[in-house]
Amino acid sequence: MTDMTEALPISTGRRGGPPRSEEARLAILRATARLFLERGFGHLSIEGIAAEAGVGKQTIYRWWPGKSDLVAEALIEGFLMPEHFAPSFTGTLRDDLASWMRIVLDFVDDPGHDEMLRSLLAAGTTNPAIGERIRERLGADGDLVHRLEKGVTDGELPPTAPISSIIELLVGAIVLRVFAPSNRDDGEAERLVDVVLGTHTARGQ
């Protein structure tokens, strides 16, 4: 049917028909973000997104399997929680980590973010990509690892320190705080960091 002798565009996605509309894609993600922030994941509906975006429902179903995938992509594209938290490399390990933790906890404890974060968690129970994206936004996958590794080379942490476990504990404490809000006093960020670094005994707590 088609000429086999020429260059053969190896594995081109083109299969006939017009290309996917980027305009529609962005309108959908924007609508998703807007409604998610406004009403939460539980009251998010494909129907509502389609209407808000001025798009047919099929255009959504054509490209996304379900609403949690929409949320995941909106998150990736930065329509949801554009913040990115990274520890600084300017002070001691303990101080850099503590100030990072303080910023994250301030964000998480902000009542204005509560609904959104709980909704994100709800969406995440369905879609692993959302969990990954949240970790990434918290800096847990890159910057945090780097900072801790620098702590090792700087001699602030023993070479045997289980870096990923430390991160797991810190991120876990953050997520738990969204899931089941606990004590919110001012020193909590430092306290958590001190526990995982073993520096609390040295301090006058």
Place this chain on the structure above:
Amino acid sequence: MTDMTEALPISTGRRGGPPRSEEARLAILRATARLFLERGFGHLSIEGIAAEAGVGKQTIYRWWPGKSDLVAEALIEGFLMPEHFAPSFTGTLRDDLASWMRIVLDFVDDPGHDEMLRSLLAAGTTNPAIGERIRERLGADGDLVHRLEKGVTDGELPPTAPISSIIELLVGAIVLRVFAPSNRDDGEAERLVDVVLGTHTARGQ
């Protein structure tokens, strides 16, 4: 909350008519548990529960505000996750905590529990009572505190140790593991405990 004085003939909380049917209540909770475990929180419906329990929908709406409350009560009554995890008091703090953590992590990592736990998390994002109940089941509210306090009196932990923060970190790591499964190698339980106790440097990790 209702009627503390008994036997008051006039204007009591008792308002005439038959008392609440315990039979119906239990049938509803049992049906909730069965459908929750079978299909997950996302596919749980009041309609389905009523049908499964052989009960009118109104009987459910009369006593519970929403489905997450049903799940919370089913959890409390032990129809869901009857397990209760408590650390032992028989060895060193580090060992008691590590074996507790190992048992919890084994439970959490069991693929057969994954759906249920994620569903529980999803339900928890809506209803704080569920989060509290999960903490309680993990022993985080009582036994764990006691074990750590004993660690202080035993001199295994300094008096200044921030017990609640330590628990926050451990429980957080557990919840995070449900939310976003990470590395599942065998030493993780010990490693996490060692980090929060500051005992990891002493060990040959």
Place this chain on the structure above:
Amino acid sequence: MTDMTEALPISTGRRGGPPRSEEARLAILRATARLFLERGFGHLSIEGIAAEAGVGKQTIYRWWPGKSDLVAEALIEGFLMPEHFAPSFTGTLRDDLASWMRIVLDFVDDPGHDEMLRSLLAAGTTNPAIGERIRERLGADGDLVHRLEKGVTDGELPPTAPISSIIELLVGAIVLRVFAPSNRDDGEAERLVDVVLGTHTARGQ
């Protein structure tokens, strides 16, 4: 489950729950009629009927299998084509039949009825009840038979006259006229009647 020893309310339709709402039923049929007349059978939608009637879609699907059944019932209830055509018994058979036919043909040929009648035919291809109802409205099932039988007793028709075939031919000609409009000159009604009565040769056509 239920006590089999007592009176047993033999086959009572009542199975608990409120009785069917007559109000909703009539609102639905009225809406069906209105939209049918306005837009025709092809553009009739359950969704539109529900909206027009101020009713949930499920209430329609609960009681009617499809839209042609709605149309059939609207027809039965007289919301559609309330006219009823019956031949008179006052003149000769030929004259009574001819004037009946003239009235029917005038109705059928009225451009204002064309859409409705074609739509009725379309609905009838799906649902036999509609065809029956149309025959009934044309008087084909009762009055016409009676008039022809009177023709036999009056000696205007031989006792062997195949009455039902005569009616079949007349009704067929009417239906065909809706389906595929043909010549509409003034004498057609008489001509058709004369043919089936064998009276045309006697006339100066």
Place this chain on the structure above:
Amino acid sequence: MTDMTEALPISTGRRGGPPRSEEARLAILRATARLFLERGFGHLSIEGIAAEAGVGKQTIYRWWPGKSDLVAEALIEGFLMPEHFAPSFTGTLRDDLASWMRIVLDFVDDPGHDEMLRSLLAAGTTNPAIGERIRERLGADGDLVHRLEKGVTDGELPPTAPISSIIELLVGAIVLRVFAPSNRDDGEAERLVDVVLGTHTARGQ
């Protein structure tokens, strides 16, 4: 319709580009016929036809206004109901007509044809061309007229006989039979013919 004057350089029907693909046209009509016979007019879809024919939807919309037109053309091309019924000219008018009617009624009463004929009727309520085509297939436009005219010249019918009305009645009875199936006994064909020819009294009915 196209190009009346030849050789006109400007504003000819030909406007450049390849001629219409006969292959595509036939594939479409064949697919239309297949799906029409398989699923009926109500479940016929342009989308389905395009897929079945291996053709783009636009190729259909380019040449046909709607699906009833596709059905009409499929009917014309003989993909649907290829039968053609014509009365013979070999016996008396009454016998030729009766045997024609018997054949037509056998065809119409065949349960295997019922769905198709009702679908054809449904399509016909939308598109007059279909009605015309059905008449033509029944022989109602040509052969039947000729046979009746021969009956006049043979003296079997008076010169005043309203031939088109007779045909109207016969065809009407046939169509009515599809629309609302009635008695199907064996003598019906003869009886109908006898009524319109006025020959029934002469017979021992």
Place this chain on the structure above:
DNA sequence: GTGTAACCGAGACGGTACGTCTAGTCTTGTA
């Protein structure tokens, strides 16, 4: 030859409606 115009298959688009499912409320009859 090289445009230009219309053809073709493919399929994305904004929509409408489908028939199903569930939410939460209301209305029966029975105990």
Place this chain on the structure above:
DNA sequence: TACAAGACTAGACGTACCGTCTCGGTTACAC
């Protein structure tokens, strides 16, 4: 009054098609 049953309005679900538009590619005629 609680209960089982179930009808009610409301509206989201995911699917099927509608008719239009847009690709990339392919003919045919006109220059």
